[in-house]
Amino acid sequence: MGNKFVKRIAALVAVAVMGMSVVACGGNAAGTEASSSALTEEEYAAKVEELQAALEKVGTEANSLDPTDVEGAKKLLEDLKAPFVEFAAVQAPEKYAEAQEKYKSGSEAMVEYIDSVSEMLDPEKAANVDANKIMELMTKAATDFQEGDNLLEAAQ
Secondary structure, three states, rough: HHHHHHHHHHHHHHHHHHHHHHHHOOOOOOOOOOOOOOOOOHHHHHHHHHHHHHHHHHHHHHHHHOOOHHHHHHHHHHHHHHHHHHHHHHHOOHHHOOOOOOHHHHHHHHHHHHHHHHHHOOHHHHHOHHHHHHHHHHHHHHHHHHHHHHHHHHHH
């Protein structure tokens, strides 16, 4: 199971990076430090670039992951989760608030998805992971990111 599953994690990272590149191509989304006040449009755009760079770094690490290294896969998943957690915490400028709500929802679904996938690496927890829920979370994340991108485009 380990070898096959670690390859799936590498694929997950690729999907996550591609999903977030949709956000980055739109030009604005979130990033690394949450603030108690909304960001300016320029700060928001900079956060998008930071997020994209973080996800690309994790994607590069995924490509070099040894398919038998379960501990490495767990670390990679934690590294992948961090940008989504940070992204969900960003307060967008009013102009992009509706899009950010979708991005936040997608990020939260992605974090839950990553947690579920991580549990599958634990032989004691793997049997309790709901495969349907995992697919629903990935679908929700992808849909929310796409809807956020559409809202962002409309706001520009």
